[in-house]
Amino acid sequence: MTNATTIDGHGTSRTVVALGGEGIGPEVIDVTCEVMVAGKMPVDIVTPPHGEPAIRSHGSPMPDETKRLCERADGVLFGAAGAAPTSAVVSWLRWEKGVTASVRPVKHYPGAYSPLARPDGIDYVIVREAVEGLYPGREGDLADLARAMPDLKDRVGRRVGDYGEGRFAVKIVSRAGAERVARLACDLAIKRKRRGKPGKLTCITKSNVLKLTDGLFQEVVAGVVKSYPELSFEHFHVDDGARRLVRFPQAMDVVLTMNLYGDILTDLAGETAGGLGMAPSGCFREGWAYFESVHGSAPDIAGRGIANPTAAILSAAMMLEHMGLAPEAERLEAAVARVYRDGTTLTADQGGKASTMEFGRAVQEAYRNQ
Numbered sequence: 001m002t003n004a005t006t007i008d009g010h011g012t013s014r015t016v017v018a019l020g021g022e023g024i025g026p027e028v029i030d031v032t033c034e035v036m037v038a039g040k041m042p043v044d045i046v047t048p049p050h051g052e053p054a055i056r057s058h059g060s061p062m063p064d065e066t067k068r069l070c071e072r073a074d075g076v077l078f079g080a081a082g083a084a085p086t087s088a089v090v091s092w093l094r095w096e097k098g099v100t101a102s103v104r105p106v107k108h109y110p111g112a113y114s115p116l117a118r119p120d121g122i123d124y125v126i127v128r129e130a131v132e133g134l135y136p137g138r139e140g141d142l143a144d145l146a147r148a149m150p151d152l153k154d155r156v157g158r159r160v161g162d163y164g165e166g167r168f169a170v171k172i173v174s175r176a177g178a179e180r181v182a183r184l185a186c187d188l189a190i191k192r193k194r195r196g197k198p199g200k201l202t203c204i205t206k207s208n209v210l211k212l213t214d215g216l217f218q219e220v221v222a223g224v225v226k227s228y229p230e231l232s233f234e235h236f237h238v239d240d241g242a243r244r245l246v247r248f249p250q251a252m253d254v255v256l257t258m259n260l261y262g263d264i265l266t267d268l269a270g271e272t273a274g275g276l277g278m279a280p281s282g283c284f285r286e287g288w289a290y291f292e293s294v295h296g297s298a299p300d301i302a303g304r305g306i307a308n309p310t311a312a313i314l315s316a317a318m319m320l321e322h323m324g325l326a327p328e329a330e331r332l333e334a335a336v337a338r339v340y341r342d343g344t345t346l347t348a349d350q351g352g353k354a355s356t357m358e359f360g361r362a363v364q365e366a367y368r369n370q
């Protein structure tokens with residue numbers, strides 16, 4: 001691969017492609033790579049060109065060689081997307097690769113800042129459907145929709161043409177798509193149950209208003225759960241669901257929701273457990289996965305060396321587990337937990353004074369000393 005930099009690893013058994021993206025992305029990914037290398041994990045890390053620099057060097061934000069490297073790698077770690085060039089990167093990783101779901105753990109580590117009075121024991125996962133619903137956008141002019149579907153009416157009989165000039169967005173729920181993501185969520189709930197979690201799937205929709213689309217999603221999910229007799233099932237409408245994530249977060253195990261609701265609820269849930277700086281994620285499809293923080297490029301703090309790299313480090317832990325390096329993943333998560341318990345080297349979002357790099361070094365030390 002031309003122009004790809006390899007960071008010295010400690011063995012050649014796994015290859016990781018690390019793409020920083022933009023804003024705080026490269027800062028948190030650099031620190032995360034340092035942690036993996038210092039921990040002598042059996043990974044070789046490759047950092048191929050992408051985003052703005054790749055447009056200059058290769059004429060594309062996601063050059064074919066970078067795509068090939070990602071497809072061949074054992075793990076892909078992404079920092080954060082912002083403007084068009086890095087949005088194009090995430091667009092390839094997520095939409096073009098057709099990921100089924102984004103899996104977003106919500107876990108409180110004692111010592112992490114939470115606005116809740118009692119965040120202890122928060123430990124659940126939100127599974128966000130990734131390629132249907134209202135994302136990626138399918139939008140157009142109302143006049144075109146009125147021409148194509150002149151008889152389309154809302155519940156009170158108003159036709160599209162009655163609104164005058166405007167725009168529309170299409171929400172898609174396919175039976176196959178809902179089934180795929182429901183199976184992924186159920187498999188995850190089973191895996192967690194084996195580790196002592198309750199084995200419960202909570203589905204969140206707005207099926208009382210969107211009876212056809214959200215109604216189909218709810219119906220399909222409920223049907224899939226029936227084939228997992230070890231799991232219990234509940235459903236909430238998204239307004240009630242949002243309230244419950246704040247009021248009863250400890251009652252959650254695996255929460256399954258559609259794209260737009262998941263986008264909002266995962267930020268909300270992330271805050272209850274310590275903030276966006278601590279929220280990791282993994283995006284999965286049969287035969288493909290990549291890992292990234294829930295947060296974006298955070299332009300307000302980019303370039304200042306103060307971003308919290310926990311979300312990226314925990315995303316790397318998810319990646320390590322996915323690559324078959326569960327012991328390293330567990331040890332890395334335990335190292336992060338230790339740094340929060342100690343509480344002396346936390347970043348500004350957690351009320352501390354440590355820089356991104358200092359936090360990373362503290363994790364390295366905690367990893368070494370286990």
Ligand code: ATP
Pocket residue numbers: 024028081082276277278294295296297298299300301306307308309311349
């Ligand atoms: P996007 O639209 O891509 O989600 P954004 O800038 O609107 O990007 P985020 O990047 O997710 O939103 O960040 C929202 C705010 O949360 C930031 O302005 C920043 O203050 C804070 N934040 C996000 N990530 C971190 C982090 N890793 N460490 C510290 N603060 C963070």
